[in-house]
Amino acid sequence: MKKEITEANRIEELEIQEQINNCLDEFRSFCFDAGAGAGKTYALHKSIEYILQGKGKNLRNRNQKILCITYTNAAKEELINRIGHNSEVVISTIHEFLWNFISVQQRMLVEQNKKAIENEQAKIKELEDKFLKKHSLDKNVFEEKISNEQFLNVFYSNYSKKATPFKTPVINYDVFFDKCFGSVDEFKKVVRSVNKLDSYQEALEKHPNEIKVEYNPTRNRDDLAKYIISHDSLLEYCKNIIEENNILQRLLVNSYPYIFIDEYQDTDKKVIDIISSAKEYASNKNKKFVVGYFGDSLQNIYENGVGNLPKKDKYTLIRKKFNRRSTHQIISVIGKIRNDGFNQKSIYKDNNGDLCRFYLSSNEVDLEKFLKQHRLNVNTACLLLKNKDICEKRGFEKLLAVISETPRFSGGNRGNLNSEFLQKNEQYIGWFFREILSFIKFIIRIFDDNSTVNKLIDSTSKSTSHITFNELSRFIKAIRHELANCETMALGNCIEKVNKIDSSIIRKIFFIDHKVDDPMSFIKNSAFEYLYFQNGEYSEFLDKFFEIKFNQFKNWYDYIYDENIHTGISYYTLHGSKGLEFENVVVVLQDDFARKKDYCRYFFSNFNNTRSLNNKDQKRFNQVRNLLYVACSRAKEHLYVIYETQNYKDSNLVKNIKDIFPIVEDINTN
Numbered sequence: 079m080k081k082e083i084t085e086a087n088r089i090e091e092l093e094i095q096e097q098i099n100n101c102l103d104e105f106r107s108f109c110f111d112a113g114a115g116a117g118k119t120y121a122l123h124k125s126i127e128y129i130l131q132g133k134g135k136n137l138r139n140r141n142q143k144i145l146c147i148t149y150t151n152a153a154k155e156e157l158i159n160r161i162g163h164n165s166e167v168v169i170s171t172i173h174e175f176l177w178n179f180i181s182v183q184q185r186m187l188v189e190q191n192k193k194a195i196e197n198e199q200a201k202i203k204e205l206e207d208k209f210l211k212k213h214s215l216d217k218n219v220f221e222e223k224i225s226n227e228q229f230l231n232v233f234y235s236n237y238s239k240k241a242t243p244f245k246t247p248v249i250n251y252d253v254f255f256d257k258c259f260g261s262v263d264e265f266k267k268v269v270r271s272v273n274k275l276d277s278y279q280e281a282l283e284k285h286p287n288e289i290k291v292e293y294n295p296t297r298n299r300d301d302l303a304k305y306i307i308s309h310d311s312l313l314e315y316c317k318n319i320i321e322e323n324n325i326l327q328r329l330l331v332n333s334y335p336y337i338f339i340d341e342y343q344d345t346d347k348k349v350i351d352i353i354s355s356a357k358e359y360a361s362n363k364n365k366k367f368v369v370g371y372f373g374d375s376l377q378n379i380y381e382n383g384v385g386n387l388p389k390k391d392k393y394t395l396i397r398k399k400f401n402r403r404s405t406h407q408i409i410s411v412i413g414k415i416r417n418d419g420f421n422q423k424s425i426y427k428d429n430n431g432d433l434c435r436f437y438l439s440s441n442e443v444d445l446e447k448f449l450k451q452h453r454l455n456v457n458t459a460c461l462l463l464k465n466k467d468i469c470e471k472r473g474f475e476k477l478l479a480v481i482s483e484t485p486r487f488s489g490g491n492r493g494n495l496n497s498e499f500l501q502k503n504e505q506y507i508g509w510f511f512r513e514i515l516s517f518i519k520f521i522i523r524i525f526d527d528n529s530t531v532n533k534l535i536d537s538t539s540k541s542t543s544h545i546t547f548n549e550l551s552r553f554i555k556a557i558r559h560e561l562a563n564c565e566t567m568a569l570g571n572c573i574e575k576v577n578k579i580d581s582s583i584i585r586k587i588f589f590i591d592h593k594v595d596d597p598m599s600f601i602k603n604s605a606f607e608y609l610y611f612q613n614g615e616y617s618e619f620l621d622k623f624f625e626i627k628f629n630q631f632k633n634w635y636d637y638i639y640d641e642n643i644h645t646g647i648s649y650y651t652l653h654g655s656k657g658l659e660f661e662n663v664v665v666v667l668q669d670d671f672a673r674k675k676d677y678c679r680y681f682f683s684n685f686n687n688t689r690s691l692n693n694k695d696q697k698r699f700n701q702v703r704n705l706l707y708v709a710c711s712r713a714k715e716h717l718y719v720i721y722e723t724q725n726y727k728d729s730n731l732v733k734n735i736k737d738i739f740p741i742v743e744d745i746n747t748n
């Protein structure tokens with residue numbers, strides 16, 4: 079049934095877009111704040127269309143463009159699909175845009191990188207001095223011992239072991255090291271860092287003609303000595319360079335008089351600073367320039383995002399109270415979770431649905447049974463807190479189990495699982511994992527009869543103009559034959575087979591240059607470097623990784639790229655559901671999450687008590703609230719929340735939950 083919008087709401091919605099259009103006409107920067115499901119993407123799209131209609135010709139004549147920054151590549155593609163390719167519009171993720179903009183400014187980039195190296199040197203020296211003093215060691219003796227090649231072999235081949243099994247072979251190798259152990263982690267850090275000092279010094283002494291800063295979008299960390307930078311440093315360098323440089327501010331303002339930033343709440347503060355410096359320049363010089371931020375501060379779920387827009391009072395604030403996605407009942411529940419008086423309402427007059435249901439259970443709920451009982455079998459998302467549960471449901475639990483044992487994803491680095499392994503924003507996925515994903519993508523395309531030739535050639539080193547029909551068809555046939563059972567083959571085996579058929583593909587996917595004889599060893603060393611943070615040739619673990627079946631990697635690929643998104647039942651983490659929408663949503667909550675034993679309980683227990691929370695506690699409360707808000711607001715028709723907690727009898731807790739959800743059921747069988 080077609081839902082109906084009242085005339086008053088229709089007019090109000092048009093007026094909101096008109097407020098945005100006025101800002102664009104008058105070059106008044108604005109912040110468009112709207113709740114979940116309000117249609118922010120739609121408004122962004124309309125704003126771009128509006129400028130193109132009225133000012134498109136002017137822009138073309140002046141060689142100017144509209145710049146639109148999206149949070150993910152998926153959001154970028156979505157917007158490009160809606161608007162179509164248009165030479166007056168640049169739609170880009172922030173890193174892609176900034177690198178295009180700044181990469182020609184090599185002199186300033188090199189200067190920034192040198193400063194970063196000097197900072198690192200100073201930090202390492204301080205760390206070393208403290209360590210030497212604490213253990214009464216002589217600097218020269220210590221440095222000579224730890225730079226010895228044999229020592230480094232012992233050090234790295236035992237690196238991932240626990241304290242005692244690590245210490246024993248090191249001390250057996252040279253009893254000198256007996257004096258160095260207070261904390262094993264500290265020792266490891268000092269050895270690793272001090273051994274970098276020489277390469278830092280060499281990098282500083284290089285002739286300027288020999289140096290070029292490169293941005294590697296697949297890496298999550300810098301290699302400062304090689305002048306290779308990753309995401310964070312790109313933002314940092316750009317901020318420093320643009321803030322200090324009027325000419326670049328002018329270039330930005332003159333080239334892009336209209337800048338839109340989508341999902342401002344999860345945008346890095348450095349990006350806002352860069353745009354603000356351009357805005358200030360334009361205002362001082364009376365230049366026509368407008369920036370529009372689109373977002374919702376309560377949907378801030380990533381730590382590096384600003385949350386609230388800094389200096390919001392300097393922008394025209396435009397708000398949209400309507401929700402175009404969900405039923406009245408769901409809007410009421412998500413409004414209570416927000417609890418900030420935002421008061422969102424449905425744009426439709428007749429958008430009634432079922433009441434949202436909340437289930438309390440002391441045990442783990444059998445989700446399959448639950449879905450069957452509620453006849454949830456199409457367009458249904460199950461949102462789970464724990465990575466382990468998601469990986470199990472999506473069929474890549476073995477992959478998770480193996481990588482969880484590596485230094486990159488264990489102990490204090492467990493958080494990397496969310497940012498580098500399960501992150502749907504592919505630019506943040508760990509660099510080695512991105513290479514693996516490219517390999518999986520290549521195999522999937524080879525077996526897909528609907529793949530275009532262009533897509534296939536994309537992964538090979540041959541160019542479309544040189545490859546012959548015969549060559550291409552022989553090549554596809556060979557891979558299809560050799561990898562016919564790839565689903566059950568080990569990843570390492572699949573890579574080796576493709577390498578035998580045509581090693582240029584493997585070299586291209588894994589960035590291996592022609593000087594390397596054995597691509598497979600190179601890939602194994604890359605895995606070691608990535609997962610163990612080390613250069614070396616330790617392979618015991620690597621065998622385990624490369625023995626994992628291809629199918630596990632394919633399931634992981636499907637999860638990252640959201641294949642088959644709306645058919646049947648799909649599983650996501652609560653974080654991963656951002657930006658999506660489904661007819662039915664089942665959210666499963668637990669207390670043991672994010673190194674807390676009361677992760678969700680903290681939110682529900684304090685729901686009516688937030689005034690007494692100090693700043694730190696308020697921040698903790700808000701983190702859970704935002705995540706719950708994002709997850710529950712994905713539902714269009716039906717929302718079910720299951721809370722697995724031992725505290726299901728706590729009357730204050732239950733009372734607070736009842737303040738949010740109209741139906742709260744205890745589904746304990748005992």
Ligand SMILES: Nc1ncnc2c1ncn2[C@@H]1O[C@H](COP(=O)(O)OP(=O)(O)OP(=O)(O)O)[C@@H](O)[C@H]1O
Nearest residue numbers: 113114115116117118119120402403656657658711
């Ligand atoms: N003006 C409009 N006309 C028709 N449908 C719309 C309009 N605006 C939004 N919608 C639809 O409403 C739903 C929500 O819109 P959208 O996803 O753009 O909201 P959002 O504000 O970006 O949501 P969220 O922040 O929760 O991800 C989508 O299904 C979208 O297609």
